[in-house]
Amino acid sequence: MAVTTKLYLASLVALLAVLATATDGSPELSATYYKKTCPNVQNVVRTVMAHRVASEPRxxxxxxxxxFHDCFVNGCDASLLLDRTDDMESEKDAVxxxxSLDxxxxxxxxxxxxxxxxxxxxxxxxxxxLASRDAVALLGGPSWSVPLGRKDSLYASKDAAENDLPNPHGDLGDLLKSFEEHGLDARDLTALSGAHTIGKAHSCENYRDRVYGGEGANxxxxxxxxxxxxxxxxxxxEAPxxxxxxxxxxxxxFQDLIAQRGLLTSDQELYTHGGPVSDLVKMYAMHGETFFADFAKAMVKMGSIRPxxxxxxxxxxxCRVVNH
Known part of the structure; x- marks a missing residue:
């Protein structure tokens, strides 16, 4: 009887320890998650990224x-990487x-x-x-410790990809609401928008409203x-x-936003209305190190969005297909 009780208590303690790792029952993410099972993981990712970015900076x-597009659709679960099958539409095809993803x-x-x-x-x-962290660092941006331990979804959601991602034509209220729904606040929105310091828009349709007299053209x-x-x-x-x-x-x-040279309506909205978000734009424009620090924190926070x-x-x- 005593042995049975001890075994029960031991099992209960172990179960409580697992449940305590996260409020949703999922294991906590940890930078040392692969320390024993794949200790060279970060070097492998960094090596491939360095090689590819050196030959193709884009x-x-x-x-x-x-x-970004993966985490904003049902959490950071690599559902974006799944190809279309007879039974499932792909998020890659979301219009x-x-x-235009690459x-x-x-x-x-x-x-x-x-x-x-x-x-x-x-x-x-x-x-x-990991590749996103290295993508930023390889172009002169900050680096940070990436919590690991995510798993890959068995499903993709084209409908969610067409409805849950921030709209490039959206106003500040829309953007704040979209980010808030993913547990991200105004500071996260402003810092993460700074990712547009690299790359380009792939179609005039993304910024036509800004340059042809539509909303935001004034x-x-x-x-x-x-x-x-x-x-x-x-x-x-295409435009940078x-x-x-x-x-x-x-x-x-951020300096471009102050000079009224934001490409997308959703970019310029950060500096259109005054208030706390505009104050953040001014601070990041003057203090690059503050932007770097806040961007790194926001990337960790966004990367922790759970499915x-x-x-x-x-x-x-x-990465393109589920296991069978």
């Missing part, structure tokens, strides 16, 4: 964008939010290297988180608007978010 903003082959390359080093161990969701530098109209009329409409240093991760994005409790998960062997 892969840095591409990978960073993948992480207009995801059809960098999937970089994640495939990292996953292949890790499967060689530590098979069936590192999740695609963790690869995205809050724009005239010469900037003229250059962007030329972009629309001369070709694909940051004209001066489009492939350097710095605080120029719904009901969602089944695994460590995928191939």
């Amino acid at each position: 892969m840095s903003p591409a990978i960073l964008r993948l992480f 207009p939010t995801n059809v 960098g999937f082959d970089v994640i495939d390359e990292i996953k292949s290297a890790l499967e060689h080093n530590c098979p069936a161990t590192v999740s695609c969701a963790d690869i995205l988180a 809050i724009i530098d005239p010469s900037f608007a003229e250059r962007r109209r030329q972009s629309c009329e001369e070709g694909s409409g 978010f940051d004209e001066e240093t489009p492939m350097v991760f710095d605080n120029s994005y 719904p409790q009901w969602m089944q998960a695994e460590v995928r062997l191939n």
Whole structure:
């Protein structure tokens, strides 16, 4: 009887310890999650990223964008990486939010290297988180300790990708609401928007309302608007978010907002209405180190957005398909 009681108590203590690791029952994320099972994981990710960014700098903003678009749809679960099947639509096909995404082959390359080093161990969701950190650091931005231990979803949601991602034409109220729904506040919104200090918009439709007299057109530098109209009329409409240093991760994005040279309506909205968000823009424009620190904190916070409790998960062997 005493032995049975001791075993029961031991099992109860172990169960409570597991439940205490997170409020939703999921294990806490930890920077040392792979310390024993895949100690070289960060070096592998960094090596592949350094090689790819050196040959194609555009892969840095591409990978960073993948992480944002994944985490804002049912949490950071690598659902964005799943290809379409007969039974499931892909988030990659979400219009207009995801059809211009790039960098999937970089994640495939990292996953292949890790499967060689530590098979069936590192999740695609963790690869995205690590690759995003390195994408920023490789272009001169901050680095940070990435909490790990995410799992990969078995499902994708094209509908959620078309409805849950922030709208490039949205006003400040819409943006604040979208971020709040994911547990992110105004400071997180402002800092994370600074990711637009690198990369480009891929279509004139993303900023047409800013440069052709639509909403937000009265809050724009005239010469900037003229250059962007030329972009629309001369070709694909691709345009850098940051004209001066489009492939350097710095605080120029915020300086552009103050000069009324934000590319998207959702960019310029951060500095249109005054108040706390505009104050943050001014602070980041003057103090790049403060922006770097807040961006790193916000990336960790966004990277901790959990998938719904009901969602089944695994460590995928191939980031594009579920295990069978």
